[in-house]
Amino acid sequence: MSLVVRGGHVVGPGGLCRADVLMEDGIVQALSRHGTPSGRGVDAGGCLVFPGLIDTHVHMGFEAGGVLSTDDFASGSRAAAFGGVTTLIDYALPMRGETLAAALHSRRAAAEGRCHVDYGLHVILPPYRYNQPIEIVQCLETGATSFKLFTIYPDLRLGAGELFEAMSWIVRAGGLALVHAEDAEFVESRTRVLVEQGATGADGHLASRPAVAEAMAVARVLHLQAETGCPVHFVHISSGTAAQLIGEAKARGADVSWETCPHYLVLDAAVCRRADAHRYLVSPAIKTREDRAALWAALQGGELDTVATDHCPFTAAQKDAGRDDFTRVPTGLPGVETTLPLLYTEWQDRGLDLGRLAVVTSQTPAQRFGLYPRKGIVAPGSDADLVVYDPGTRGVIRAEALHMNVDWSPYEGRSYRGSVRAVVSRGRVLIEDGTWCGEEPGGTYLPRGSAVRAVAQGG
Ligand SMILES: [Zn+2]
Numbered sequence: 062m063s064l065v066v067r068g069g070h071v072v073g074p075g076g077l078c079r080a081d082v083l084m085e086d087g088i089v090q091a092l093s094r095h096g097t098p099s100g101r102g103v104d105a106g107g108c109l110v111f112p113g114l115i116d117t118h119v120h121m122g123f124e125a126g127g128v129l130s131t132d133d134f135a136s137g138s139r140a141a142a143f144g145g146v147t148t149l150i151d152y153a154l155p156m157r158g159e160t161l162a163a164a165l166h167s168r169r170a171a172a173e174g175r176c177h178v179d180y181g182l183h184v185i186l187p188p189y190r191y192n193q194p195i196e197i198v199q200c201l202e203t204g205a206t207s208f209k210l211f212t213i214y215p216d217l218r219l220g221a222g223e224l225f226e227a228m229s230w231i232v233r234a235g236g237l238a239l240v241h242a243e244d245a246e247f248v249e250s251r252t253r254v255l256v257e258q259g260a261t262g263a264d265g266h267l268a269s270r271p272a273v274a275e276a277m278a279v280a281r282v283l284h285l286q287a288e289t290g291c292p293v294h295f296v297h298i299s300s301g302t303a304a305q306l307i308g309e310a311k312a313r314g315a316d317v318s319w320e321t322c323p324h325y326l327v328l329d330a331a332v333c334r335r336a337d338a339h340r341y342l343v344s345p346a347i348k349t350r351e352d353r354a355a356l357w358a359a360l361q362g363g364e365l366d367t368v369a370t371d372h373c374p375f376t377a378a379q380k381d382a383g384r385d386d387f388t389r390v391p392t393g394l395p396g397v398e399t400t401l402p403l404l405y406t407e408w409q410d411r412g413l414d415l416g417r418l419a420v421v422t423s424q425t426p427a428q429r430f431g432l433y434p435r436k437g438i439v440a441p442g443s444d445a446d447l448v449v450y451d452p453g454t455r456g457v458i459r460a461e462a463l464h465m466n467v468d469w470s471p472y473e474g475r476s477y478r479g480s481v482r483a484v485v486s487r488g489r490v491l492i493e494d495g496t497w498c499g500e501e502p503g504g505t506y507l508p509r510g511s512a513v514r515a516v517a518q519g520g
Pocket of ligand 1: 118
């Protein structure tokens with residue numbers, strides 16, 4: 062089956078290039094600047110053609126504090142496609158007594174035949190299963206090459222010695238450690254103080270996990286990284302202090318990379334003053350204006366590696382159950398569908414290079430998570446995953462017009478530039494003229510290779 066995306070400007074690390082993209086059986090065959098013969102085609106005239114976004118941090122049907130997030134693989138992957146995301150990486154969490162391989166198997170079973178875009182899986186190493194070197198090697202053999210380590214949450218967190226042990230096994234097996242970095246002791250003891258003081262509003266959540274809590278955990282993990290040599294990718298970094306610490310480690314040559322999320326780039330602590338501030342609770346907390354500025358500086362300076370969403374939606378009613386008590390609000394935000402319009406708009410407002418947008422949302426995620434060059438670039442031999450983005454339109458974000466299985470948006474009423482016109486996933490047209498035209502879910506499990514060494518420069 063052949064397909065041509067005609068007349069667009071393909072976005073790559075070097076910038077824009079006017080070309081038709083010729084695809085055959087789900088693979089890009091050529092980029093042609095001289096027109097193409099007729100055939101099944103998608104019109105991209107006047108549009109940008111991005112490599113499909115790779116969202117390396119999503120939670121479909123994830124239980125947080127006894128509450129289940131509302132998107133499953135079917136609804137979440139369809140919404141992802143509407144946002145131009147053609148690859149998702151979710152998580153497998155072993156239950157007590159379950160092997161890592163069994164956890165991977167059951168998570169794949171949940172996604173199989175339901176996911177509209179391609180997907181991979183990270184493996185969470187909880188305190189009851191972090192120390193299984195043979196199982197870690199087995200995960201790598203099946204293409205699950207990245208392992209999530211938590212420094213916080215009573216059920217998930219590893220102590221420093223356990224982190225050291227897990228990182229030692231991961232590096233020996235050739236894997237990548239993903240780290241959620243917040244200092245549990247700080248957050249838990251500060252939460253007790255705030256609750257005693259009656260400071261249980263949304264600003265209490267931020268006060269319980271400020272930048273210093275993130276920085277303390279990042280510093281501890283960087284020490285362990287230096288000691289073990291384990292490649293580390295910090296997920297959802299939210300503060301300037303943590304970004305600076307990681308930048309210094311990179312400058313020393315450490316194999317570390319980091320992600321931030323659209324909500325830390327677009328929102329700041331001003332959301333605490335909203336009447337519905339509790340709905341914005343996410344961990345790590347959304348930080349100050351200065352932190353937001355520091356994240357943008359790192360992005361512009363080439364120090365930030367990836368943007369991913371940590372997509373974990375809860376309905377307004379689920380959030381509202383903890384309206385006056387931040388300790389009872391399920392933390393997490395919807396986001397998998399809105400990354401591209403939000404970032405494209407910021408990019409235009411800030412006059413940034415579009416090539417860099419493709420690098421942080423697709424190329425570097427593919428490289429760091431062992432998918433490059435199959436994913437992450439529009440080039441001959443790569444999977445035919447692309448987004449046709451029409452820069453000439455404007456819109457306003459309305460939850461009711463989005464496709465995520467959630468009834469509110471943290472970006473409600475925000476205007477954005479451009480819109481997703483068409484999305485192609487391994488040669489299948491999922492969206493054309495902004496309308497869903499996908500059929501049976503055709504996403505496939507992606508066995509991944511080893512992480513390319515962190516490429517973004519230190520500060
Ligand atoms: Zn997460």
